[in-house]
Amino acid sequence: MLDYTQIASTPAEPEASSMIETFRAIGYSIETAVADIIDNSISAGAKNIWVDYDWKGPDTIFWVMDDGVGMAGDELIQAMRPGSISPLVERRKNDLGRFGLGLKTASFSQCRKFCLISKKDNSEVDFWSWDLDFVNQIKSWRLIKYCPEQAFFEEKLSQINSGTAVVWWDIDRLTKGTSVDSESSKSKFLETMDKVKKHLSMVFHRFLEDGLTIHFRDRKIKAWDPFMFGSEGLQPKPDTFLEQGNIRIKGFVLPHRSKISAEQYENGKGPKDSWTAHQGFYVYRNKRLLVAGDWLGLFKREVHYDLCRVLIDLPNNFDDDWQIDIKKSVARPPSKFKDQILSVAKEVRNQAVEVYRHKGKVLKRKLAVDDYSPFWEERVRHGKRFYRVNRAHPILEELLLKSGDLKKDIEKVIQFIEETIPVPLITLQESEDEKPHAQPFEGIDHISMKETMRKLYSSFLDKGFSPDRAKSRILNTEPYNFYPEYIEFLSDE
Ligand SMILES: Nc1ncnc2c1ncn2[C@@H]1O[C@H](COP(=O)(O)OP(=O)(O)O)[C@@H](O)[C@H]1O
Numbered sequence: 001m002l003d004y005t006q007i008a009s010t011p012a013e014p015e016a017s018s019m020i021e022t023f024r025a026i027g028y029s030i031e032t033a034v035a036d037i038i039d040n041s042i043s044a045g046a047k048n049i050w051v052d053y054d055w056k057g058p059d060t061i062f063w064v065m066d067d068g069v070g071m072a073g074d075e076l077i078q079a080m081r082p083g084s085i086s087p088l089v090e091r092r093k094n095d096l097g098r099f100g101l102g103l104k105t106a107s108f109s110q111c112r113k114f115c116l117i118s119k120k121d122n123s124e125v126d127f128w129s130w131d132l133d134f135v136n137q138i139k140s141w142r143l144i145k146y147c148p149e150q151a152f153f154e155e156k157l158s159q160i161n162s163g164t165a166v167v168w169w170d171i172d173r174l175t176k177g178t179s180v181d182s183e184s185s186k187s188k189f190l191e192t193m194d195k196v197k198k199h200l201s202m203v204f205h206r207f208l209e210d211g212l213t214i215h216f217r218d219r220k221i222k223a224w225d226p227f228m229f230g231s232e233g234l235q236p237k238p239d240t241f242l243e244q245g246n247i248r249i250k251g252f253v254l255p256h257r258s259k260i261s262a263e264q265y266e267n268g269k270g271p272k273d274s275w276t277a278h279q280g281f282y283v284y285r286n287k288r289l290l291v292a293g294d295w296l297g298l299f300k301r302e303v304h305y306d307l308c309r310v311l312i313d314l315p316n317n318f319d320d321d322w323q324i325d326i327k328k329s330v331a332r333p334p335s336k337f338k339d340q341i342l343s344v345a346k347e348v349r350n351q352a353v354e355v356y357r358h359k360g361k362v363l364k365r366k367l368a369v370d371d372y373s374p375f376w377e378e379r380v381r382h383g384k385r386f387y388r389v390n391r392a393h394p395i396l397e398e399l400l401l402k403s404g405d406l407k408k409d410i411e412k413v414i415q416f417i418e419e420t421i422p423v424p425l426i427t428l429q430e431s432e433d434e435k436p437h438a439q440p441f442e443g444i445d446h447i448s449m450k451e452t453m454r455k456l457y458s459s460f461l462d463k464g465f466s467p468d469r470a471k472s473r474i475l476n477t478e479p480y481n482f483y484p485e486y487i488e489f490l491s492d493e
C-alpha cells in the first residue's frame, strides 16, 4: 500500500459538460430509457405510474409520474447527482437500481433538460433540474431551480400524498427538426410512443400482473406475457435451479399456431412484432425483465425455433456475475453456468422444433406419395464413385428449360461442380470433426429457399397439379423435405 501522505496530489475532476455528453452516448433507446425511469418509481413503492406527454413539436414535454415515497431537500439533490449510490452498495431485495446513474443517463440520452419534482408525505413540493445548456455555460455540475409547467405538476402532485415526476423537455433525440403542425412529425412521434407503451407492457409484465398500474395517457397498460401463460397447448418444462436455488431456468414450448386463435397468434409476436425476434432467453432480475428474446450468443435465431422461449430468473445480487449493464438491457451468463444453460435450452429447443414441424410432418405423411427428388445422386462411373447433380430436380429442370442459349454454359458449370466437388476433404472432415455437418440451409436465412419453394408451387399449379399434389412433390424434393413447416402456409400466401 502506498503512503499517500508522502505523495503530491492534484484535483482532476471530470469536466461537467463533456461528461454529460458522454452520458448521452450510452446507447439507450427511448423505450429502455423510459423503463429505467419507471424502475425508480417501482423501487420507491409506487402503486400507480403515469406516463404522459404534451406534443408540441420541438417543445414537447414528456413525463413519468408516480405515487411512490417521494423525495425532498438534500435527498432530491442527491438523487440528481450522477453516481448517487455506488454499485458496490448492497441493494434492498426489491430495489431495481444498479449504478446510481439511471435517472441521469436515461434522461440525458433523450433530452437536454429534465426536472425531478417530488413530494414526500405531508411536505412541500420540491424540484431541481439539470439543464445541459446551463452546464455548458458555467462548466460546472450545477442544478437549476426550475420546472417547466411548474403549476401543472404542483397541481398533479397535490392530488396524491407523495410522489415524484420526472419531466423531460428539449427532447432533441426525439423531436429535433419536427414541427407541431406537421402531421408526419406527429404520427412518427405517436408511433414512437406506441413502441414505448409496448415495451413497458413487456418489461414490467410481472409487476402489472401483480397489481401495479401504469397509465399511459388515459389508458392502463396491459401486461404482455411472453410465455402465454394459461393458453391451450403451452408446454412448460420443469424448473432447473442453479446457485443454491437462487437462479431458476425454465423452458417453454409455446403452442402451435393451429392451437391458438388468430388474435393470440398476433399477440404472440410481442413488441418486436415477430415470433422469430421473440425466441430465446428471457432474463429477469427480480420481477423486472432485462433481456427479452435473445439467445445470448449461444445459438442463432432460426424460424423453426419460433415456439421456444426460456425464462431465467435472477435475484439482484448477481449483477456483476451476469454483467448487467447500465441500460439494464444486457445480461451475459457467467461461463460456469454455460453448460447447464446450454443443456436446458437445447432440450427445449428440440421439443419446440417438434411442435413447430408437427403440422408439416402430418401433411408430409398424408401427402407423401411422390418419388424423392434429391439434388445430388450417387453414381458409379468406370468402377468409381461419383456424385452427380440431379438434372430432373424440379428447380434445375425449370432453369434448364428456361435457359435458352445459356443452356450449354449452365450444363458446363454443373459439370465443373460435379467434377471438382472435394469429396475426399469432406470425408476427412466429417470423420475428424466432432461438429455435425449442418443440414441444408441451416443457420442462414431462408428467404431464397422459401422463394423458390413458392415459385415451384405455383409452377406445379400451372402445370395442372392439385394443391395437395404440388405440396407432396415439394415435400419430396431436396432441400424442402428438411422444412415441412413451410408447406402449410403455401396456399395462404
Ligand atoms: N421516482 C423516484 N422516487 C423516489 N426516489 C427516486 C425516484 N427516482 C430516483 N430516486 C432516487 O434517486 C436515486 C438515483 O436514481 P438512479 O439515478 O436511477 O440510480 P439507481 O436507480 O441505480 O439508484 C435512487 O436510488 C432513488 O433514491
Ligand SMILES: [Mg+2]
Pocket (backbone or CB within 6 Å): 036, 039, 040, 096, 097, 098, 101, 102, 103
Ligand atoms: Mg434507477
